[in-house]
Amino acid sequence: MPGENLTRAEASERAAIVDVQSYEVDLDLTTGATTFASTTVVRFTATEGAKTFVDLVAPTVREVVLNGRSLDPAEVFADSRIALEGLAADNELRVVADCAYTNTGEGLHRFVDPVDGEVYLYTQFEVPDSRRVFAVFEQPDLKATFAFTVTAPAAWEVVSNQPTPAPAVLGPKADPTGTGEGDVEVARWAFEPTPRISSYITALVAGPYVVERSELTSSDGRTVPLGVFCRASLADHMDADYVFDKTREGFAFFESAFEHPYPFDKYDQLFVPEYNMGAMENAGCVTFTETYVFRSKVTDAVKERRVVTILHELAHMWFGDLVTMKWWNDLWLNESFAEYASTLATAEATEWHEAWTTFAAMEKSWAYRQDQLPSTHPIVATINDLEDVFVNFDGITYAKGASVLKQLVAWVGKEQFLAGVAAYFRKHAWGNTELRDLLVELEATSGRDLTEWSALWLETAGVNTLRPEFELDAHGRFTTFAVVQSAAADHPTLRPHRLGIGLYDVQDVDGGQVLSRVHRVEVDVDGARTEIPELLGLDRPQLVLLNDEDLAYAKIRLDDASLQVATEHLADLSDPLARSLVWGSAWDATRDGETPASDYVRLVLGNIARETESTTIRTTLNQLALAAKTYVAPERRDETLAHVGDVLWSLAQGAASGSDLQFQLVKFFAHLASTPAHGEALRSLLDGSAALDGLEIDTDLRWEILEGLVLLGLADDAEIEATLAADSTATGQQSAARARATVPTAEAKRAAFDRLVGSDDAPNAIVRATTLGFQHVNDPAVLAPLVGPYFDALLPLWEERSYHIAEALVTGLYPAPLATTELRDATQSWLDANPDAAPALRRLVVENLAGVERALTAQAADA
Numbered sequence: 001m002p003g004e005n006l007t008r009a010e011a012s013e014r015a016a017i018v019d020v021q022s023y024e025v026d027l028d029l030t031t032g033a034t035t036f037a038s039t040t041v042v043r044f045t046a047t048e049g050a051k052t053f054v055d056l057v058a059p060t061v062r063e064v065v066l067n068g069r070s071l072d073p074a075e076v077f078a079d080s081r082i083a084l085e086g087l088a089a090d091n092e093l094r095v096v097a098d099c100a101y102t103n104t105g106e107g108l109h110r111f112v113d114p115v116d117g118e119v120y121l122y123t124q125f126e127v128p129d130s131r132r133v134f135a136v137f138e139q140p141d142l143k144a145t146f147a148f149t150v151t152a153p154a155a156w157e158v159v160s161n162q163p164t165p166a167p168a169v170l171g172p173k174a175d176p177t178g179t180g181e182g183d184v185e186v187a188r189w190a191f192e193p194t195p196r197i198s199s200y201i202t203a204l205v206a207g208p209y210v211v212e213r214s215e216l217t218s219s220d221g222r223t224v225p226l227g228v229f230c231r232a233s234l235a236d237h238m239d240a241d242y243v244f245d246k247t248r249e250g251f252a253f254f255e256s257a258f259e260h261p262y263p264f265d266k267y268d269q270l271f272v273p274e275y276n277m278g279a280m281e282n283a284g285c286v287t288f289t290e291t292y293v294f295r296s297k298v299t300d301a302v303k304e305r306r307v308v309t310i311l312h313e314l315a316h317m318w319f320g321d322l323v324t325m326k327w328w329n330d331l332w333l334n335e336s337f338a339e340y341a342s343t344l345a346t347a348e349a350t351e352w353h354e355a356w357t358t359f360a361a362m363e364k365s366w367a368y369r370q371d372q373l374p375s376t377h378p379i380v381a382t383i384n385d386l387e388d389v390f391v392n393f394d395g396i397t398y399a400k401g402a403s404v405l406k407q408l409v410a411w412v413g414k415e416q417f418l419a420g421v422a423a424y425f426r427k428h429a430w431g432n433t434e435l436r437d438l439l440v441e442l443e444a445t446s447g448r449d450l451t452e453w454s455a456l457w458l459e460t461a462g463v464n465t466l467r468p469e470f471e472l473d474a475h476g477r478f479t480t481f482a483v484v485q486s487a488a489a490d491h492p493t494l495r496p497h498r499l500g501i502g503l504y505d506v507q508d509v510d511g512g513q514v515l516s517r518v519h520r521v522e523v524d525v526d527g528a529r530t531e532i533p534e535l536l537g538l539d540r541p542q543l544v545l546l547n548d549e550d551l552a553y554a555k556i557r558l559d560d561a562s563l564q565v566a567t568e569h570l571a572d573l574s575d576p577l578a579r580s581l582v583w584g585s586a587w588d589a590t591r592d593g594e595t596p597a598s599d600y601v602r603l604v605l606g607n608i609a610r611e612t613e614s615t616t617i618r619t620t621l622n623q624l625a626l627a628a629k630t631y632v633a634p635e636r637r638d639e640t641l642a643h644v645g646d647v648l649w650s651l652a653q654g655a656a657s658g659s660d661l662q663f664q665l666v667k668f669f670a671h672l673a674s675t676p677a678h679g680e681a682l683r684s685l686l687d688g689s690a691a692l693d694g695l696e697i698d699t700d701l702r703w704e705i706l707e708g709l710v711l712l713g714l715a716d717d718a719e720i721e722a723t724l725a726a727d728s729t730a731t732g733q734q735s736a737a738r739a740r741a742t743v744p745t746a747e748a749k750r751a752a753f754d755r756l757v758g759s760d761d762a763p764n765a766i767v768r769a770t771t772l773g774f775q776h777v778n779d780p781a782v783l784a785p786l787v788g789p790y791f792d793a794l795l796p797l798w799e800e801r802s803y804h805i806a807e808a809l810v811t812g813l814y815p816a817p818l819a820t821t822e823l824r825d826a827t828q829s830w831l832d833a834n835p836d837a838a839p840a841l842r843r844l845v846v847e848n849l850a851g852v853e854r855a856l857t858a859q860a861a862d863a
Contacts, residue, residue: 003079004057006128007385008327011139017052017087018137020044020144022193025134028151029121029206030186033178035059035098036108040135042095042144046087053081055131055138056097057107063096080131095135103763104802105276107132108204111763112179113273115233115729119177120207122272122287124280127328127389130199138199141326141432145193146202153177154187157229159205161283162191163266194283195264196430198324203282205270208232212240216248220261224251227268230293233729234271237295243269246307246350250314253349254341259422263322263429269310273730274765276804277393278309281316281338288313295731296700299667300614300660304352305362311342311350318425326432329383331392333435336379336401337421339363340409343402358615359406360550360580363399365619368555368588370395371463373850375843376491379404379458380435387840390803396461403553404457410498410551411453412446420445453496462491466499466525466546467557470535481535483525483546485554496526502548502578503541506569515565515572520548543569550577555588567603571610580616587623590631591854593861597631600624601640605647614660621668628672629778630819631858641674641778648672649681658694666695670708674778679712699727703735710742711776717743734769737762741773746782749774753786756809757793760801767805771812783815787823790815791830798841807844814848819855827852 021043028037038058046052057080061073067088076083082095101110101121107129111120123133131138148160153176154169167187176184194202209229218224226247228240247267255261264284275289292306315338325334343363347355370376379401381392409417420442428437435458439450470481483501485494503519518541521534542565546556558566566573566582573579590600604624611617624644632640648669655662666685673682684690685697686705697705706723709715717740724736741752752774756767777783790813798806815823827849831842 004128005385005387006055006138008329008383011141011327014052014137015139015141017047017050018044018142019046020137020142022145022147023134023136024147024149026149026151027133027204030151030153030173030176030184031098032176033101033110035100038095038097038099038134040093040095040097042093042135042137044091044093044137044144045089046091048087048089050087051083051085052087053083054093054095054135055080055128056082056095056135057129057132058097058099060098061095062098063094065094067091067093082135093135097135099133102132102802103274104805105274105764106802106804109272109274111273111730113231113233113730114733117179118208118232119179120209120231120273122205122207122270122275123203123282124276124287125202125282126200126280128200128386130202133204136199140198140200140324140328143196143198143324143430143432145196146199147193148189148191148202148204150189150191150204150206151186152189152206153208154185155208156206157209157211158189159203159209159227159229159268159270159285160191161194161197161202161264161285163225165189165191197283197321198432201281201283201321201324203280203285203287205229205272205285205287209270210235210238212238214240214244216251218251218261219255222261224262225266227266227270229268229270230290231271231273234290234293234295237293238271239294243310246310247314249349250311250345253311253345254315254318257341257345257418257422258318258425260318260322260425260429263317267314267317269313274763276764278305279313281313281320283317283321286313296698297663297696299618299664301358301618304346304355304358304615307350307352308342308346308355308358311345312338315341315345319421322430323425323428324432326434327383328386328389328392329381330433330435331383331389332379332381332397332401333438335393335398336405339398339402340405354576354613356550357577357580357613359402360577360584361613361616361619364403364550364553365584365587365623366395367399367403367553368463368584369591371400371461372488372591374846375850376461378461387803387838390807391840391843400463400553407457407498407551407553408442408453411496412442412448416446417442456493456495460491460493460495462488462493463553463555464493464495464497465555465557466497466552468501468544468546468559468562469529470540470544470559472540476540478535478538478540481532483523483530483532485525485528485530494527496524497552497554498522498524499546499552499554500548501532501535502543502545503535503538504543504545504573504578505541506565506572513569513572514574515543515569516574517548517578522551525552545578545581547581548578550581556581556585557589558582558585570603571607576613576616579611580613583616583620587620590623590627590858593854593857596862597627597858598633598636598640598862600627601632601644605644605651609651609655609661611661614664617661617664621664625668625672627858629817630855631862633859633862636862638674641672645669645672645674645678649678652692656694657692662692662695663701666692667701667704670704671776673708673712676712679709679714682708682712683714700731700735703727703732703739707735707739707742707773707776710739711744711778713744715739730765734765737766738769738773738776741770742776744777744779744782746785749777749782749786750789753789753813756813757789757797760805764804764808767808768812771808774813775815775817777817780815780817780819783818784822786813786815787818787826791826794830794841794845795834795837798838803840806841810841810844811848816848816851819852819859821856824849824852824856
């Protein structure tokens with residue numbers, strides 16, 4: 001990615017020179033299939049006589065005019081910059097260019113629906129990709145107004161940040177989208193200017209999208225139009241009414257909590273194809289992955305996650321769009337706040353009342369995993385340039401940050417926290433801020449000095465471990481009780497924690513046993529050892545649970561007796577959040593090599609059938625898969641996989657008809673199938689010769705079962721092609737690519753590798769699907785011949801591909817399932833031989849290496 005970087009120092013220097021007033025952006029989307037015409041007029045003030053640059057990534061720049069003076073594009077345009085010299089106090093810049101459509105999900109992405117041949121477009125600009133569509137000062141603190149004018153086929157929906165105006169019909173044009181259509185009526189849409197916003201939250205979505213509309217009344221009395229959009233071929237599956245319901249619940253919650261009405265004129269939510277992430281908070285024009293349009297049955301975990309995502313993006317309308325970070329080092333605050341606020345809203349304003357349990361199972365497990373990598377970093381990360389930003393869309397920026405905000409709320413109080421946030425919005429609306437601006441308001445409303453808290457929690461890396469230590473008298477009562485805190489040697493900071501300590505006993509309820517809480521205290525823990533006098537004299541319960549209710553961000557360990565009770569009675573724990581904490585503690589100890597992976601496998605198989613929370617089930621079964629395939633001792637891997645498959649199939653047969661548990665057990669059984677008997681069971685599900693009551697083998701589940709058969713060598717390319725013929729959709733193409741890459745031979749793995757490395761034609765969604773199949777193996781030895789080719793390809797891939805594609809290939813083609821000392825040594829050798837490789841690339845490789853090293857540690861503990 002040469003020539004497209006921007007450093008923080010350069011951005012700061014440019015912000016000192018330039019103040020931007022407005023953009024007028026004219027885009028013509030009727031110039032064919034590969035490029036579109038882009039004309040930008042930007043008005044800005046500047047230090048007179050100074051020089052700077054404007055950002056643009058385009059194959060052709062046709063015209064550059066600064067203050068009426070024509071500049072030669074060949075002289076002033078290079079890489080991603082147009083040089084501007086001799087600036088006046090007031091300036092007008094006009095840039096005419098041909099910009100390129102992408103198939104990588106960056107800039108203006110172009111997709112052709114295989115079902116009907118229709119063209120769909122959408123933009124994705126965060127972090128630095130509005131410059132792929134128009135000339136722009138690409139940094140978040142140079143806010144301006146944006147007025148878009150768009151020429152497109154007249155039958156299209158054209159959506160941007162402002163309400164869509166009535167189009168002016170221009171007449172017919174031959175084949176405007178390069179699909180061989182012949183003459184097509186085209187039109188022009190002239191949008192009103194936006195408020196002052198950052199360029200990365202501007203947006204354009206265009207195509208024959210199907211839309212459903214509604215409206216709501218904002219807290220200030222305005223009527224806010226709502227829209228939900230998706231492709232025509234998915235429209236039958238779009239449950240727009242439910243999306244509108246969750247949106248209304250979110251509006252009411254956030255407008256009340258933030259004491260500020262929704263800041264934009266309308267709110268559209270667009271589900272778009274081949275999306276790189278979950279969603280993006282474009283102001284008033286939010287884009288989502290269309291995997292949230294459910295064409296087949298999905299787990300309750302996915303349904304809940306869609307709600308959290310809807311509310312996450314809505315929270316960004318205030319935190320991120322109304323008030324925006326000055327530079328990307330505060331990206332964490334944008335994302336952490338939205339993740340915290342959306343979970344709070346989900347739990348308190350929707351039917352998903354166990355959202356904090358979901359948060360513990362998914363977000364916190366992600367954070368703990370990320371925070372123990374060699375590449376971990378403080379929440380307030382050092383962001384020197386754009387490449388630093390890319391790799392920091394991670395579990396620290398999202399999940400740890402949100403976890404720490406939850407801890408902060410426990411410390412200062414929820415009412416005080418929200419009052420400080422409301423004051424922050426009032427003071428900084430439409431501006432740019434830094435972390436200190438928020439802390440000032442929180443200090444004022446809480447009465448606490450947050451300087452030390454910020455230094456310990458936000459400016460240092462690593463996760464602490466908390467353990468109970470206690471002594472008992474002859475009657476089994478606590479005579480001493482302390483919480484002992486430790487830290488990793490390379491991140492030795494000990495931090496203050498506000499946390500609960502729960503005491504649980506097994507009780508007989510309605511003829512069964514329930515492990516329920518009998519006492520709880522909430523305390524402040526700080527330093528290496530904190531005495532807890534509140535518990536002295538109490539009877540020692542059967543289970544002592546630190547971090548009860550999950551207020552703190554820390555790994556927890558159970559004392560030996562509690563661990564035995566938790567293992568025996570995990571399914572009897574009545575509180576789903578407490579269960580999630582015990583599940584998490586068991587997994588942490590397995591990952592750290594403190595307990596054998598085989599013990600974790602037994603724990604999961606013995607308790608998962610009574611788990612009630614969908615995300616806990618999904619997270620735990622994913623961890624079971626990693627433990628069985630990578631963490632158990634290699635000499636027991638095959639027998640472990642066989643046993644796991646046998647038990648999952650048995651549990652699926654015994655699960656409640658049509659239940660979420662039944663559905664998930666079948667999905668993971670297909671993924672982990674490893675024996676001929678497993679193959680027979682899968683085939684019987686596929687051909688209908690055997691059925692589970694209440695389980696429909698719908699389109700997507702059929703693909704998952706087929707992939708399991710491919711993994712076992714029991715389905716061939718002809719069956720993949722036949723299944724694709726019956727599902728000739730974009731999702732079908734992705735599923736077929738994944739299945740082909742799953743074929744369990746060295747030749748098939750090499751073919752999948754070559755398809756991605758040897759050509760850059762595959763769109764982002766096919767790249768992702770292929771890498772998932774590539775890594776799906778029972779016998780990891782089929783990947784061994786690709787260790788050398790992988791490392792040979794790294795530098796060329798990083799230089800030649802866009803960031804999102806390069807990242808997908810660096811992580812997705814790494815032969816991680818091998819988990820051998822040979823792979824570890826080869827990875828370390830590449831790092832030693834390439835000390836000057838791009839830091840972002842080295843970080844990805846270091847993280848790959850860390851996964852192998854952790855697997856080897858776990859294998860040794862399981863030997």
